[in-house]
Amino acid sequence: MAKNPKGDALNPRTTTYEFLGPPGALLISIGVPVMTYALYFGCSETSGGCPPPLSLVPDRILEAVSSKDWWTGLWDTEAAVIYLAWYAFCVVAWAVLPGDWVEGVQMRTGEKKKYKINAFSTFLLALGVTSGYIWRNGPESFTFIYQKWVGFVTASLVMSVVQGLVVYIASFRQGALLALGGNSGNPIYDFYIGRELNPSIGSFDVKSFNELRPGLILWVLVNISMICEQAVRRGGLANVTDSMWLVLAFQTWYVADGLYNEPAIFTTMDITTDGFGFMLAVGDLTWVPFVYSLQARYLVFKPMELGALCATGILALNLLGYYIFRDANGEKNDFRNGRNPKNLQYFTTEKGSKLLTSGWWGRSRHPNYFGDILMALAWSLPTGFDTPITYFYVIYFSVLLIHRQRRDDENCEKKYGKDWETYKKLVPYRIIPYIY
Template sequence: MSSSKAVAKTAELNPRTTAYEFLGPPGALFVTLTVPTVTYALYFGCSEATGCRPDLSAIPDQIVTSLSDPAWWKGLWDTQAALIYLAWYAFCVVAWAILPGDRVEGTTLRTGEKKKYKINAFSTFLLALGLTSGTIYRYGPSAFTFLYEKWVGFVTASILMSIVQAFYCYAFSFQKGKLLALGGNSGNFIYDFFIGRELNPSVGSLDLKSFNELRPGLILWVLINISMACEQAVRRGGLDKVTDSMWLVLAFQGWYVADGLYNESALFTTMDITTDGFGFMLAVGDLAWVPFTYSLQARYLAFKHVELGYARTAAILLVNLAGYYIFRDANGEKNDFRNGKNPKNLQFFTTESGSKLLTSGWWGLSQHPNYFGDLLMALAWSLPTGFDTPITYFYVCYFAVLLAHRQRRDDENCHKKYGKDWEKYKKLVPYRIIPYIY
């Protein structure tokens, strides 16, 4: 193929991005700066020192004082925490490489090819849990409190890892033959660095996007929760003294992570994998935001020991089970339908392009019933912390905004894909996430 034809083919596969998300480069820069800032702020605003009830009137002065103090900036770095984090990331890579696992195909790319993924995230999770449990059993809970003690250092290490990977992926996306994300080829550095320029950046056969999505951050989230329970156990005099509220958080979030890792193959049909590039947005989300903000409830309970009792424990458990049932059953209906199965004889709407959209079952109640289940579970994760502070409900509030944004992105993509048929579909299924409400 001549060089001119190769250039033309590349341009055809990788057209220039013409529409921005997040309000374009200014919005991308804002989120790039805000995510690390909020991650730190949730610690400094909800810590044992503040009791998770900071004096709002004093915050501006505290921010100015901290930012102008070199010692405060120096305190964000912890060499030991950085080395431990690097070792943890290396452990995940080695586990991916040596543990057995099937290879599954993803969706068809614009090149007509299908990328193959090695799935063994659940095995990696079990190995990490086994090593952690062995350490606690052998040396006691005090041996695993370092994640609580060196929190800020671990946050800094994870953010630096996100920055390094985002720059790496952006730089190597300019190599010849790279398949770019349709939304990440604007030509603006700030925007493309944030949103992700290359669709599937890899190091050898290691796909960075799917690897980061499920392993280092998601598994670390559970390990952080265990560390918080160990911190509480040390303070209360043993693992048998850990509160019912802490056990609920560990069980709910641990099960959620285990379920996602066990169903790893379902990841490869999500928008993150099929559509989005891998840039700072996904890198910092996977590696820093998920483990260090989603574990806020467990960190709070490490120093605020909430006793729920049987009645409140049962009520919260019911909320979580309802959310999980909706989430899992709705996803089961969708996955069966995509694979040509319809065991429930669900009704569907056929578009002019031949695509079929479910209009009954959970998918007849709302366009994203799985998001509704997710929100119920998010609420259940916050309820064990009680009502002394609204900060521990940050996750469910943030998650509601995130899911509403995802729904709007999906709506825009479906408008482009299905045209007038999408409007017909929305008349059949008018509610976006919460049936009969939104």
Template structure:
């Protein structure tokens, strides 16, 4: 009887998933193969070896298929040295998590009634990695840190192998007794559950695999990749262009801000709702460092000096002072960051029982409170709006000669709209008729007066 009772309780905690996302198993299958192919396509479609970035996006698939027919592609696909370096990098992040001091912070209450604790030391890991990289470059020169550019394909492959290995490992581990599954990842279909993530919080002792991957190996590597691109540009041209400096500043600050505010991630959908599977693994380890750094990689073989190159798209004879180009892009990024940080600050203060701005709110029948003034009165996801403005600022330093470097802006827009819809579907189930009332009070989803 006791074992039957435990089994019943476990079934109640882990109900079978009946609703699919991403078009179900066929969509999961296509994305599982489509994401790696897209990463490689962006490289071969926009790289020095392929003649730069093409003006039309339509030519990227043709360039990629041409690369696939080239023996050089397959010989460069696996690089043992790059794989070993990547493995050492991942191990470094694990060791840093283990030995560096950090507070243990509780996450949200789970379905079991428990609260999982997370070690907060991602920012100190970032500072350590940054200090070691800068010291290495200072001692050995910028040419010593260009290997990330030179072995790009090998590093992408190594990160993909790690992503698949982790996805399979956590999927198999999710079948052990007592595992708390994600509500959306227990469909019984291997392809879908492997992709979406079957277990909510796969862990090895106190080491939480999902939160670790979310903020450390890929996010910090993104900054190191950008630094490597700047080193490669220095070796070629004798210095770093102002456009490259802006990309380094914007994206480096974004990473540092996210790592410094590490506890904020504990309330996001990735941590509270989604399981950890191939979707998050490949997103954290491959997509973030090797797609988000596209602008810096482009600027290696197509250096841009702001004030002239930025405006050649409009008028080849037009020349403006360089500082105006720099200041205009700085303003766009600062605007986005201000919206992003102010909106998140209002939300975090309110969740912690603080309301320094005396913002108005709407109380639902369940007792939950929803902000209706301030940034959260302008739209239901104002932090997404700030994110999108920053994304635009990261691409502007590359100029307007190709749309490829704006891929991140387009992708991020699709991603955030999808997240907004998922979040609002969950809120509609949670709040019922109160959510319809709230939407009338705050009608805009992300961008005020637009969407």
């Protein structure tokens, strides 16, 4: 860990806020759990619709929050124990499964942190254990995630809060390297945004572990549980709808691709710039597995057969999005590693940095985000058009990516100065070529 006898030189005080400062951080810290529960209680078998009639919503909310039984019903001890066992499984898999150690980007201290690469192996092990369990005990044995949904959400939220508090308190130890954006001195804001850059226990990096393992892999297991629930209701796996299989295939492939290309994450803003606090903890552990799986959960109680033509069209859209996403990231990673197989053009800044101006990165400054948005739309289309709620993911994800793009542009403007204005003239579109 970095030694910092002068303190402020290496860990300067944060002077600007994001997310509207402490009030915004507090609202989001409360709003994310509320929204996660709302997406369940507002779109489930027992809600009376997806969403229920709006005239009934105020009375239902008032009745729920004033009921002791409703509050106690958010907790499920069995679900909490299962969730804790799942998290422990991921930690043990990180420790015992073989994996290469790779270096991340250089930090302000001049050091390069090393990360163990075995997320994909953990994913395969989890899928193997899950498949064997279902094969031996039948689909009905793996419906417990659907049946205990609220309990699992609560357990993941408790884990997120505990981790956020622990890493915030630990960040005050001597020698901790803080995130440039998380050292404001305001406890509400710093707890939310993340005060320490890379909280670790020995060689175990908490941030990158949470980013790729417990929540991301659980997302796929949640979807498998939704398939099992639908199979039980429809008389077997052979009767699972094509829409459900598409959602599982799309999202499993997306997760597998991210885990297989694990080293690419170490150059992202989450790892290089953001501290680890409640924002990343709740995003990784609660939001990803229990919000991103909304389409599969909806299809349990609203099964839909698409037919060959619609399924093929949705598949083509997902493949197009994936191609743009992967090819754009491939161009960037090759270029960062000193390779340029496509002979792409680039702009050299006064500081010597090179910015791509052709290929996908000549079409927009974030073409990978465009691919992400197309895939997100393809994941929602299998649910049909009876409700806008199943399109929450693509709307939210688009807003998130636009916010990330703006954060990245602000950082690049500070880093490159007038060269960034020149670059923006060469590549004027932010995400979607010729549109935005």
